Amino acid sequence: MEKERTEVDELDRSIYDFRYEEKDFYRVREGLTEEIVLEISKEKNDPEWMRKKRLEALKIYNELKVPDWGPDISGLNIDDIVTYVRPNTAMKGSWDEVPEDIKNTFERLGIPQAERKSLAGVGAQYDSELVYHNVKDEVSELGVVYTDMESALTGEYEQMVRDHFMKLVPPTDHKFAALHGAVWSGGSFVYVPPGVRVDIPLQSYFRLNAAGAGQFEHTLIIVSEGAELHFIEGCSAPKYNVANLHAGCVELYVGKNAKLRYSTIENWSKNMYNLNTKRAICEEGGIIEWISGSFGSHVSYLYPSSILKGDDSHAEFTGITFAGSGQNLDTGAKMVHIGKRTSSFINTKSISKAGGISTYRSSVIITEGAVDSKASVSCASLMLDDISRSDTVPAMDIRTDRADVGHEAKIGRISDDAVFYLMSRGIPEEDAKAMIVSGFADPVSKELPLEYAVEMNNLIQLEMKGAIG
Amino acid sequence: MALLEIKDLCVAVEDNEILKDISISIGKGETHVLMGPNGAGKSTLGNALMGNPSYRVTKGRIFFNGLDIKDESPDRRAKAGMFMSFQNPLEIPGISLSSFIRNAIILQTGQKIKLTEFRKSLSDNMKLLSFDSAYKDRDLNVGFSGGEKKKAEILQMLMLKPKFAILDETDSGLDVDAVRTVSEGIREYQKQKDGALLIITHSTRILDSLSVDRTHILVKGRIVASGDGSLVDEVNLNGFEKYM
Secondary structure (H helix, E strand, O other), X not given: OOOOOOOHHHHHOHHHHOOOOOOOOEEOOEOOOXXXXXXXXXXXXXXXXXXXXXXXXXXXXXXXXXXXXXXXXXXXXXXHOEOOEXXXXXXXXOHHHOOHHHHHHHHHOOHHXXXXXXXXXXXXXXXOEEEEEEEOHHHHHOOXXXXXXXXXXXXXXXXXXXXXXXXXXXXXXXXXXXXXXXXXXXXXXXXXXOOOEXXXXXXXXXXXXXXXXXXXOEEEEEXXXXXXXXXXXXXXXXXXXXXXXXXXXXXXXXXOOOEEEEEEEEXXXXXXXXXXXXXXXXXXXXXXXXXXXXXXXXXXXXXXXXXXXXXXXXXXXXXXXXXXXXXXXXXXXXXXXXXXXXXXXXXXXXXXXXXXXXXXXXXXXXXXXXXOEEEEEEEEEEEOOOOOEEEEEEEEEEOOOOEEEEEEEEEXXXXXXXXXXXXXXXXXXXXXXXXXXXXXXXXXXXXXXXXXXXXXXXXXXXXXXXXXX | OOOEEEEEEEEEEOOEEEEEEEEEEEOOOOEEEEEOOOOOXXXXXXXXXXXXXXXXXXXXXXXXXXXXXXXOOHHHHHHHOEEEEOOOOOOOOOOEHHHHHHHHHHHHHOOOOOXXXXXXXXXXXXXXXXXXXXXXXXXXXOOOOHHHHHHHHHHHHHHHOOOEEEEEOOOOOXXXXXXXXXXXXXXHHHHHHOOEEEEEEOOOHHHOOOOOOEEEEEEOOEEEEEEOOHHHHHHHHHOOHHHO
């Protein structure tokens, strides 16, 4: 009997792996100098304060060292990375006006369909700039602002942006936060006024098309007192032979008794260095929920963090990471309890196969004043073969004895007995394994909006094809 | 021609030879019983027949429907019409009992099954087994009690309609009522589908209401006696001592 054997990594990813000729685009030279930073700033018509901020960030960038505690990133040389590539178009409010090749890109990824079906607003970023932006009227009428960062920077929300931009993630945080501060472009600004509940999600989609480029989008979301929002972020890029870099930054401000859910499906190509920083701060009674699926990239450093500043605030992180051949994904979450009676839950699943390395890394900090707080961490890993690796590095720093902290870690292999059981019902080996992996991922897929749950299951099927042989 | 023909079969687990020169021939629609004390190798035979890769056939042949299936994978054996009810069914989170059965039917037959037809048949069979219909939407075997797991196995057998089914200790760990309903399901399979059976058991409770064509006694990896259904009663009376 002939077994089906597929070379997965490049072949089957074709829905993400197509790319268009990069023509007539404006791009700055490779590398990072003051000259380049000023050129980006000029190109983007930054206000003076932003220009200064960029230069400060550059100075910090030059002073900071590359992190030495995680996966190797020596393959990444910033001198080879183009930090700014502007597509040959201004931002459009109507899908028809978006240039043909860019439109084709997003249509192949299913973006406009998703918008028509179930979203309140969409922003689509191509390389360094947003090329399409649209918000449903009924959402705008509620006073909700969803716009590209550049417009927010010079419009009526300038002061609000200035008060929040890189305040939660300062450039001094780490070297790539500083890099982001110097060369950021694109991304989204969302403001939800007090008491407004946005029932359908807003979405942004980031697509990096240019070879050897970096994407540094900035997402700033402010959810005011008593308001509610679900924001979805999707990312993809085609595969090139040169390294690409993603060093985005997400800053989320959750007001008193407000609630924000932030969902991400990240499917960068497998030459991408994904060094992304995401952070949320919750006021009294505020709730932040992170849903995070990491499938792509060559190397990832990703630990969304939640600062529970207000009393009775709450954070949840649900994540799944799938590391295949040539991937080293270091993911997890950070929870900082400051307010009284704050609570946090971390629930992660990681899968590694074909030599992939998946590391779960988390940090839970309960400060002295965070009395009667609760934290629970549960991480499970599944290794599909003997050459793959999985590690867990959960750190806890508890400064009060009035806290309830739980931790559970499981590392396992796919059970031969379970595979045999399914096969005895007529299910071929590959499907049986995919079924077990999907089941393992189920608690996360359940949390995703339907289309994304389907996309995630497709990604798992895609990754599992060719897992055998 | 027999439906299942086992010839001089030797089976090893790792380096230990467990079964020695087993020969059994089961005809279409026949019910055979395999009895023997604990550790005799009864479950080993079931696993080897179904193709569990941990059980290595070192000698002999297995023919099913005239085809040599010794080297076929378990899913190919299932597609050919074989089935095994597991002694310890595994818990598979993320897929409901009902969609699992439906997937298995589609994968085995290569044909779609009408949803209404499937639901009706599932509901009828669950009733027959006194199996609470809420279980169809629960994840496969996850958190099921021992009895519910066994009912789920028999339900799969009734839905997948194999030509031949191995029941590995299906009665173990069941209370009297559960044994009765499970027997009901097995009788239905014998009657309606004209299915052949190899019932592996070390007690005889499950056989009370079933008609048995042949009985084999397995001791220390060898078949030490074979006879008709009356051999079951004899074992019931005297145990295995005289064969040890």
